[in-house]
Amino acid sequence: MLREMFTDHPKMQLTQDSKGNIRMVETGVQSDLLDVRIVQVSFSSGSHILNNGNEALWQVMDTPDVKNYLTSNNIGPVMSDFHLIIGPSSPNAPKISGDLYYVTFSEALDYVLKTYPGFWAYETCESKDGGRTVYLDFFPTVPYSVSKFP
Numbered sequence: 001m002l003r004e005m006f007t008d009h010p011k012m013q014l015t016q017d018s019k020g021n022i023r024m025v026e027t028g029v030q031s032d033l034l035d036v037r038i039v040q041v042s043f044s045s046g047s048h049i050l051n052n053g054n055e056a057l058w059q060v061m062d063t064p065d066v067k068n069y070l071t072s073n074n075i076g077p078v079m080s081d082f083h084l085i086i087g088p089s090s091p092n093a094p095k096i097s098g099d100l101y102y103v104t105f106s107e108a109l110d111y112v113l114k115t116y117p118g119f120w121a122y123e124t125c126e127s128k129d130g131g132r133t134v135y136l137d138f139f140p141t142v143p144y145s146v147s148k149f150p
Contacts, residue, residue: 021110030124033075033134034106038065041100041108051093053116053138060108061136074131075124109138116140 002024006012011027025031041060043050050056060066070076096115100108109120118140127133 019110021113029122030132031122032073033066033069033124034104034122036066036069036105038063038103038105038108039101041103041111043096043098043100050096053112053118053120053140056096056112056116057109057120057136057138060105060112066105070134074129076127076131076133112138 002022003014006014006024013023013025013027015023015025017023038060041063043056043059050059094115096112100111103111113120116138118138120136120138123135125133125135
């Protein structure tokens with residue numbers, strides 16, 4: 001269906017890996033951040049329980065490896081400038097937990113999809129100061145029973 005939707009957009013490349021993950025990538029987009037190796041991502045954040053895909057994305061962004069890469073490569077916004085919108089969640093929502101070791105940024109985001117099916121989007125733009133700005137968002141496919149609120 002995606003191939004059909006983007007027939008008139010030759011820059012959009014679609015692939016499917018051996019795990020079934022579908023990737024849609026526009027040719028020319030800098031994807032170096034997606035290949036950054038992260039020593040550890042912890043989805044167990046003390047007493048705070050993560051029950052939202054965007055909160056899990058925040059945990060990945062908040063790792064020292066990712067923050068160092070963003071800073072050293074003039075990629076913004078810096079973490080303190082991130083205004084990540086955490087969508088509503090339900091007490092019934094699935095909880096992500098556990099730690100990942102020695103994974104790439106994109107592998108960590110794929111792990112999030114195992115708990116919160118959907119897709120993640122990555123956009124990069126040149127900034128006025130010669131650096132880049134990266135935008136990330138997670139778009140869950142949430143069952144009605146989980147997203148229903150009083």
